[in-house]
């Protein structure tokens with residue numbers, strides 16, 4: 368007999384097989400009120416799924432799928448601190464990093480995993496806050512006595528993308544307290560530009576690495592250390608470096624004092640770490656108040672995710688829409704369009720969050736996953752994207768669901784420009800959903816004076832098929848609180864999808880093989896003989912030959 372989960376998938380497949388499975392216009396014809404019916408909100412933050420082919424039967428089937436996958440049990444185990452990251456034997460409690468400072472919370476022997484995590488997080492946050500205040504007040508200065516006006520974050524992946532995105536988003540309007548710079552790529556060109564422009568005497572350097580073993584980060588940290596020592600002397604190093612890590616021993620070996628290390632626990636995954644001391648650059652650049660508001664926004668979304676029924680739960684509904692598009696309609700990608708310059712780095716952030724979390728094809732029990740998992744995530748800021756890849760999204764041969772994100776109010780006073788921006792976001796969503804048929808195109812061309820031959824030749828190219836789904840995420844303003852809500856919304860969405868696909872969203876074994884092979888290949892590049900597969904050996908030989916001739 369079919370299991371409840373298999374039966375729920377079968378129901379989805381049956382709905383997907385209907386001839387009108389993709390028909391958005393038909394859904395609106397059947398229910399003109401669906402824009403209201405398919406919009407859910409948490410305060411001012413709303414999620415509108417009406418521009419999709421999800422209607423009551425699809426929603427019911429998707430919610431049944433979530434029940435059959437025991438999403439409720441998963442959510443309870445997650446917040447209880449059970450080892451939901453089974454392949455690494457770890458709990459997943461980054462939500463504890465964003466609890467407001469609890470008045471009576473203290474660690475004690477019988478504290479639950481959650482209470483213990485909160486106590487830990489709050490204590491370390493207090494240390495972080497003091498450090499930020501001292502830097503801003505000029506009490507902590509560089510070795511020459513000058514105050515810091517620049518922060519250089521050296522880290523990669525989760526130790527880079529979060530701080531980089533948030534510093535960019537939160538300092539565009541007001542300008543930074545300390546100018547933030549980022550060094551991620553081990554490519555020496557990345558540091559060359561920074562070494563040329565930054566003033567070592569005024570630069571505070573954060574080595575951000577959960578493990579403190581990541582090759583790129585440790586190579587760059589060593590380069591920055593040498594750069595600083597060459598300019599200010601070896602004795603200056605201690606005053607200019609701080610570490611954000613879980614690995615106290617390696618931080619000590621690097622020469623950073625314990626009072627300059629800000630820690631977190633192994634229950635914080637790299638791609639969930641911006642809420643931890645890894646967010647130090649955000650607090651330094653954008654100010655503590657904004658960092659705190661960001662955490663509060665994340666916490667508000669946690670409370671909602673933890674308590675709201677699935678049928679009204681924003682992360683769950685966003686996840687279910689993604690399941691419909693990926694598994695019922697076969698969409699292999701997801702396009703993220705923040706209509707806001709401050710969201711220009713959101714797609715890169717979400718690429719790691721979604722693809723490192725759910726880019727898996729093995730289920731928790733070690734068997735092959737039964738359904739396609741994470742789509743390819745890409746995107747850009749609107750309206751820029753309209754002038755690059757949106758052609759394919761409108762008329763290409765792939766179905767590309769889009770998430771639009773848009774604030775009602777800008778944080779500048781050019782409301783005309785904001786209306787142009789907003790009109791474009793809404794127009795893109797309308798064009799995707801409803802398209803433009805051949806008869807309309809021909810009528811418009813004839814009305815504009817085109818001759819019959821031109822109309823016949825060009826009209827087919829100007830048809831928009833429509834029925835291309837999108838999700839509309841609207842909010843009042845893009846402040847730090849809302850950024851926190853948005854990131855937590857996507858974090859929980861990813862966890863919900865991982866639960867439904869039956870995979871572990873919290874490990875990342877797929878990054879391992881390349882790292883190991885790179886270690887083996889490096890001696891070959893230096894001319895030392897080691898075994899290598901034929902194409903690698905051939906490429907190395909070619910590179911070495913080119914080096915000798917150039």
Ligand code: F6P
Nearest residue numbers: 524525526576577578581637878
């Ligand atoms: O290689 C992948 C990864 O482990 C990411 O998950 C992580 O965010 C990144 O590397 C950086 O790791 P770390 O913070 O330990 O340097």
